[in-house]
Amino acid sequence: MSAGxxxxxFLPGGPLPTPRPPGPRSSPVPYRRPRFLRGSGSGPxxxxxxxxxxxxxxxxPARGRTLPWNAGYAEIINAEKSEFNEDQAACGKxxxxxxxxxxxxxxxxxxxxxxxxxTGHYWALFDGHGGPxxxxxxxxTLHSCLRRQLEAVVEAVVAAQPPMHLSGHCxxxxxxxxxxxxxxxxxxxxxxxxxxxxxxxxxxxxxxxEASGQAxxxxxxxxxxxxxxxxxxxxxxxxxxxxxxxxVRPLSFEFTPETERQRIxxxxxxxxxxxxxxxxxxxxxxxxxxxxxxxxxxxxxxxxCVEKSDLKYPLIHGQGRQAxxxxxxxxxxxxxxxxxxxxxxNIQLKPFLLTVPQVTVLExxxxxxxxxxxxxxxxxxxxxxLSNEQVARLVQSFLLRNREDPHRFLELAKxxxxxxxxxxxxxxxxxxxxxxxxxxxxxPLHAQGQxxxxx
Amino acid sequence: MSAGxxxxxFLPGGPLPTPRPPGPRSSPVPYRRPRFLRGSGSGPxxxxxxxxxxxxxxxxPARGRTLPWNAGYAEIINAEKSEFNEDQAACGKxxxxxxxxxxxxxxxxxxxxxxxxxTGHYWALFDGHGGPxxxxxxxxTLHSCLRRQLEAVVEAVVAAQPPMHLSGHCxxxxxxxxxxxxxxxxxxxxxxxxxxxxxxxxxxxxxxxEASGQAxxxxxxxxxxxxxxxxxxxxxxxxxxxxxxxxVRPLSFEFTPETERQRIxxxxxxxxxxxxxxxxxxxxxxxxxxxxxxxxxxxxxxxxCVEKSDLKYPLIHGQGRQAxxxxxxxxxxxxxxxxxxxxxxNIQLKPFLLTVPQVTVLExxxxxxxxxxxxxxxxxxxxxxLSNEQVARLVQSFLLRNREDPHRFLELAKxxxxxxxxxxxxxxxxxxxxxxxxxxxxxPLHAQGQxxxxx
Numbered sequence: 001m002s003a004g005x006x007x008x009x010f011l012p013g014g015p016l017p018t019p020r021p022p023g024p025r026s027s028p029v030p031y032r033r034p035r036f037l038r039g040s041g042s043g044p045x046x047x048x049x050x051x052x053x054x055x056x057x058x059x060x061p062a063r064g065r066t067l068p069w070n071a072g073y074a075e076i077i078n079a080e081k082s083e084f085n086e087d088q089a090a091c092g093k094x095x096x097x098x099x100x101x102x103x104x105x106x107x108x109x110x111x112x113x114x115x116x117x118x119t120g121h122y123w124a125l126f127d128g129h130g131g132p133x134x135x136x137x138x139x140x141t142l143h144s145c146l147r148r149q150l151e152a153v154v155e156a157v158v159a160a161q162p163p164m165h166l167s168g169h170c171x172x173x174x175x176x177x178x179x180x181x182x183x184x185x186x187x188x189x190x191x192x193x194x195x196x197x198x199x200x201x202x203x204x205x206x207x208x209x210e211a212s213g214q215a216x217x218x219x220x221x222x223x224x225x226x227x228x229x230x231x232x233x234x235x236x237x238x239x240x241x242x243x244x245x246x247x248v249r250p251l252s253f254e255f256t257p258e259t260e261r262q263r264i265x266x267x268x269x270x271x272x273x274x275x276x277x278x279x280x281x282x283x284x285x286x287x288x289x290x291x292x293x294x295x296x297x298x299x300x301x302x303x304x305c306v307e308k309s310d311l312k313y314p315l316i317h318g319q320g321r322q323a324x325x326x327x328x329x330x331x332x333x334x335x336x337x338x339x340x341x342x343x344x345x346n347i348q349l350k351p352f353l354l355t356v357p358q359v360t361v362l363e364x365x366x367x368x369x370x371x372x373x374x375x376x377x378x379x380x381x382x383x384x385x386l387s388n389e390q391v392a393r394l395v396q397s398f399l400l401r402n403r404e405d406p407h408r409f410l411e412l413a414k415x416x417x418x419x420x421x422x423x424x425x426x427x428x429x430x431x432x433x434x435x436x437x438x439x440x441x442x443x444p445l446h447a448q449g450q451x452x453x454x455x
Numbered sequence: 456m457s458a459g460x461x462x463x464x465f466l467p468g469g470p471l472p473t474p475r476p477p478g479p480r481s482s483p484v485p486y487r488r489p490r491f492l493r494g495s496g497s498g499p500x501x502x503x504x505x506x507x508x509x510x511x512x513x514x515x516p517a518r519g520r521t522l523p524w525n526a527g528y529a530e531i532i533n534a535e536k537s538e539f540n541e542d543q544a545a546c547g548k549x550x551x552x553x554x555x556x557x558x559x560x561x562x563x564x565x566x567x568x569x570x571x572x573x574t575g576h577y578w579a580l581f582d583g584h585g586g587p588x589x590x591x592x593x594x595x596t597l598h599s600c601l602r603r604q605l606e607a608v609v610e611a612v613v614a615a616q617p618p619m620h621l622s623g624h625c626x627x628x629x630x631x632x633x634x635x636x637x638x639x640x641x642x643x644x645x646x647x648x649x650x651x652x653x654x655x656x657x658x659x660x661x662x663x664x665e666a667s668g669q670a671x672x673x674x675x676x677x678x679x680x681x682x683x684x685x686x687x688x689x690x691x692x693x694x695x696x697x698x699x700x701x702x703v704r705p706l707s708f709e710f711t712p713e714t715e716r717q718r719i720x721x722x723x724x725x726x727x728x729x730x731x732x733x734x735x736x737x738x739x740x741x742x743x744x745x746x747x748x749x750x751x752x753x754x755x756x757x758x759x760c761v762e763k764s765d766l767k768y769p770l771i772h773g774q775g776r777q778a779x780x781x782x783x784x785x786x787x788x789x790x791x792x793x794x795x796x797x798x799x800x801n802i803q804l805k806p807f808l809l810t811v812p813q814v815t816v817l818e819x820x821x822x823x824x825x826x827x828x829x830x831x832x833x834x835x836x837x838x839x840x841l842s843n844e845q846v847a848r849l850v851q852s853f854l855l856r857n858r859e860d861p862h863r864f865l866e867l868a869k870x871x872x873x874x875x876x877x878x879x880x881x882x883x884x885x886x887x888x889x890x891x892x893x894x895x896x897x898x899p900l901h902a903q904g905q906x907x908x909x910x
Contacts, residue, residue, distance in 0.1 A: 152758070153757065153758055156747075156758070162747060162756065163747075164734050164735075164746055164747055165741075165744045165745060165746055166744075166745035166746070166758045167744060167745065169744070171738075171740045171741050171744065172735065172738075172740075175734070175735070178734040178735040179734045179747065181734075181774050181775070182734050182774055184734065184747060184756050187755075188754075188755045188756045189747075189755065189756055189757065190755065191753075191754055191755025191756075192749065192753060192755030192756045192757035193755070193757065194755065195752070195753050195754070195755055195757070196757055279619050279630070279633040279634045279636075279637050279639065280619075280627065280630070280633040283626075283627075285626045285627075286620075286626050289620050289621075289622060289624070289626065290620060290621035290622065291619055291620055291621070292611075292617060292618075292619055292634065292639060292644075294647065297650070297809070297811045298646075298647060298650050298811070299643075299646055299650070299813070299814060300643045300644065300645065300646025300647030300648070300649065300650055300814065301617065301639050301643045301644050301646075301647045302608065302644065302647035302648065302650070302651055303607070303608055303611070303621045319636055319637055320636070354752070356752045356753070358754070359754060359755065
């Protein structure tokens with residue numbers, strides 16, 4: 001499959017980049033497991049193999065190591081799909097310093113108050129593909145990008161209303177009114193900082209992987225607490241849900257070739273693929289028949305008479321877990337993949353991928369939070385075999401039975417992973433078995449909600 | 456303002472179309488009010504001026520003329536904003552004939568059963584701009600386009616599952632399974648037909664207006680009942696809501712420069728406008744300052760240092776009722792506007808506009824419909840001064856007080872319009888006054904729901 005049209009469209013005026021940079025190669029990104037699993041017994045973290053000697057071990061932090069908000073974490077590596085666990089995780093306190101404007105007219109920034117000014121917390125999951133490197137880089141980098149982006153706009157984040165000018169100077173007396181009419185709130189500036197941080201992190205990953213001659217990409221799912229709100233930013237197919245006594249609420253939505261069909265179809269105007277969607281890939285026998293199809297502007301389905309150009313390879317092929325963009329990728333948003341090409345061609349995937357996350361905001365200080373209210377964040381391996389409702393039932397019944405255990409959120413994260421390992425695990429698994437990497441955070445909201453309820 | 460960049464982008468390889476076609480001019484589209492207002496007393500429809508002699512008259516069908524499902528309708532012309540009422544309405548029975556495949560191998564279609572096969576009902580509102588012609592053409596045409604589009608796929612609409620091939624032949628034995636896995640249902644084919652009908656109608660309007668040397672465009676809001684479902688298709692800023700005893704549910708969403716910001720920003724990559732959004736139009740004094748902005752991929756807001764190119768005219772200007780695309784149009788989807796250009800330039804608006812509606816489906820046969828359950832459809836003049844909740848309260852209390860009146864839905868439509876005419880009307884208006892054209896349908900669902908409850 002030649003890539004002429006694609007090169008013309010997406011690589012104007014230049015030759016294809018050489019697969020390896022001409023400069024000196026930097027050393028490859030070293031493999032590691034999350035920092036908070038270090039020093040926690042056998043191997044990385046506590047390998048919980050006692051009850052099920054023949055199954056894969058579930059790793060979690062040592063009991064003495066408390067994660068932010070007493071969150072629970074557990075992970076399991078895939079059933080030999082890859083040598084390394086391609087999931088990565090990170091969490092910690094987010095300390096944002098204030099930069100105040102100097103009095104001088106030159107409007108340079110001075111750090112008048114270099115110590116902590118605004119603090120939040122951060123939990124993140126990254127699900128790698130094409131190797132573990134991109135997910136490791138994202139776990140090492142994204143929180144720094146986010147801190148930098150938040151520090152650049154912190155004056156607007158803490159203001160009752162973000163000022164039109166970051167300097168605070170009013171060029172036009174009615175500037176506050178313009179901002180008011182647009183409905184711009186401090187949380188919109190936090191969302192903007194999250195969007196910029198994903199972008200910046202993607203650029204770092206691109207540079208680092210190119211320098212080390214490595215490849216790959218990853219999804220990113222991030223929860224950030226700031227000023228009584230929980231921001232959930234997602235690019236890829238991991239998922240976060242809120243589980244309360246009487247409520248299950250999705251806090252993120254998956255970005256796959258199927259969910260982003262219309263955006264992706266719009267990018268491809270002509271060429272060696274067909275952007276049209278058919279129930280299956282067409283073949284010669286379909287020529288001249290009227291078959292079901294839909295184009296980028298359609299939500300419904302219609303019929304068209306099959307022409308020769310409809311027999312081309314489809315832009316999006318297969319459905320559900322099998323859906324692939326250009327036969328290659330199962331996700332349509334994420335970090336990395338700068339060098340990824342369609343197998344046996346020079347066609348790049350990156351122009352079809354978005355780095356920008358979708359951000360949802362949970363107003364924790366508006367909820368009457370209970371002891372058992374938690375956010376569950378997990379990579380796709382969990383959600384492939386358990387629905388939101390099944391996870392919610394497992395969470396609700398587990399927390400009801402384990403009110404006193406100070407490590408109950410840790411145990412709950414481990415239990416959720418055990419529940420994906422099939423009937424033979426002796427757990428509440430409903431028979432389905434996941435062979436994928438799985439990482440789970442369980443974040444209790446109660447203590448935080450109380451702390452901010454006075455706002 | 457020259458339009459060089461725009462011409463290069465959107466009018467490749469050709470001169471600008473001459474404002475008038477060279478051929479013989481056809482006669483202009485004659486002005487009219489909806490057909491069902493004919494022969495109903497003074498002027499078009501019954502002018503209800505008795506109680507408020509100095510206000511604009513509210514028109515509605517004569518009491519003897521029953522609309523489908525005993526729906527109510529009323530309209531009012533604007534306060535001299537334009538000479539004509541630019542709103543238009545249409546409703547009626549939708550009779551879809553079946554075309555059956557002949558037995559011959561050549562697969563020609565034969566009308567074996569030319570009489571009615573599938574029937575539904577249709578209510579539509581069109582809100583014109585730049586003259587009444589486009590809305591009149593849409594009211595005259597869209598239902599025919601829809602009937603034609605539905606007849607072309609009626610075999611799939613009535614099937615338990617739409618066949619992959621419209622001929623019913625199975626090229627591949629697992630074709631039904633492919634359709635099943637994609638989750639394609641009969642209602643998706645109805646949605647596809649609605650999408651195609653809007654497209655076809657837009658082409659008719661473009662041809663007719665060009666031939667008669669007229670101009671203008673219109674929004675379109677359509678409700679179609681078919682097989683126990685109500686399909687609501689919307690392109691523009693009219694709105695439909697479901698009002699029940701304990702529920703208010705939006706059945707459509709508005710398409711304006713604000714709601715479609717990201718799609719529109721993505722179309723404009725360079726040129727004489729800036730695609731960036733700022734709280735207000737920037738000026739020289741803002742140069743070099745860090746100001747709030749957002750780009751097409753952002754939902755949140757961030758700050759950027761103002762450069763000279765940021766001082767260009769914004770793609771989307773103003774907010775709320777004042778928001779305009781290229782300083783011209785308040786809606787971003789609709790029919791017509793093929794010749795519309797930015798004032799004093801040759802820049803065309805049409806490339807930024809979508810014809811395709813968004814379709815929502817109300818499963819009437821799944822609801823336990825009550826006597827007072829109605830759909831309220833109205834042009835933007837109503838919703839500018841009354842919220843969904845205010846309309847719902849007016850509907851609920853009116854129907855509670857008027858259980859016995861056989862003309863209560865007609866009276867309710869009139870009352871809703873009176874409620875937009877300010878405090879002095881003596882009605883329940885909450886003080887706000889609309890000066891726009893307003894047209895309202897009130898469609899009771901109860902009888903229909905009963906008829907289909909056995910399905």
